Amino acid sequence: GAGVSQTPSNKVTEKGKYVELRCDPISGHTALYWYRQSLGQGPEFLIYFQGTGAADDSGLPNDRFFAVRPEGSVSTLKIQRTERGDSAVYLCASSLGSGYSSYNEQFFGPGTRLTVL
Amino acid sequence: DAKTTQPTSMDCAEGRAANLPCNHSTISGNEYVYWYRQIHSQGPQYIIHGLKNNETNEMASLIITEDRKSSTLILPHATLRDTAVYYCIVSPPYGGSQGNLIFGKGTKLSVKP
Numbered sequence: 260g261a262g263v264s265q266t267p268s269n270k271v272t273e274k275g276k277y278v279e280l281r282c283d284p285i286s287g288h289t290a291l292y293w294y295r296q297s298l299g300q301g302p303e304f305l306i307y308f309q310g311t312g313a314a315d316d317s318g319l320p321n322d323r324f325f326a327v328r329p330e331g332s333v334s335t336l337k338i339q340r341t342e343r344g345d346s347a348v349y350l351c352a353s354s355l356g357s358g359y360s361s362y363n364e365q366f367f368g369p370g371t372r373l374t375v376l
Numbered sequence: 377d378a379k380t381t382q383p384t385s386m387d388c389a390e391g392r393a394a395n396l397p398c399n400h401s402t403i404s405g406n407e408y409v410y411w412y413r414q415i416h417s418q419g420p421q422y423i424i425h426g427l428k429n430n431e432t433n434e435m436a437s438l439i440i441t442e443d444r445k446s447s448t449l450i451l452p453h454a455t456l457r458d459t460a461v462y463y464c465i466v467s468p469p470y471g472g473s474q475g476n477l478i479f480g481k482g483t484k485l486s487v488k489p
Contacts, residue, residue, distance in 0.1 A: 367419025
């Protein structure tokens with residue numbers, strides 16, 4: 260079946276611009292996560308949705324970062340006034356959700372590589 | 377910060393068992409041990425998890441010490457396709473706001489012909 264998909268696969272933008280990154284989770288998965296990964300590092304948590312609501316947004320680095328999931332399926336990560344330090348691979352993952360499973364098997368997409376010039 | 381310590385890198389000969397260690401001396405009683413791996417240019421992939429008992433699935437085996445302060449992931453017959461970064465993660469039971477995984481830097485496993 261279809262896995263988690265992310266678009267675009269690559270995004271190059273200029274400092275100060277606004278970007279949107281999209282994630283399509285596995286159908287039926289109620290939980291969705293955003294992580295970002297810098298070169299040589301493990302993924303770093305940003306935000307976690309259970310359904311439409313953000314259950315935990317403690318990983319968002321500042322108020323330039325925002326994410327939505329209005330219908331409980333597709334999610335968009337929005338970054339305003341991009342900075343060179345935002346350059347990274349942004350990963351999305353989904354899982355069945357805490358109501359279905361006692362353990363946390365997350366399915367990751369291939370990521371969006373964001374480059375801020 | 378990650379609650380686990382792993383070697384930075386390891387090598388393994390193709391066809392041999394790969395044993396990847398992980399220290400998690402501050403693990404709490406209800407926390408699980410998870411292993412994920414990340415092949416180059418792909419997203420992480422779940423491998424296995426455990427609480428107290430040893431676990432085995434089609435991909436790997438997980439051996440957890442009796443005091444739960446360390447564990448070992450075993451790939452019984454490593455292939456070139458197992459070359460990846462392997463992450464050991466400690467996480468509380470899934471529920472409520474407990475959703476995210478905290479990744480460290482992992483162990484880069486290189487399987488050589």
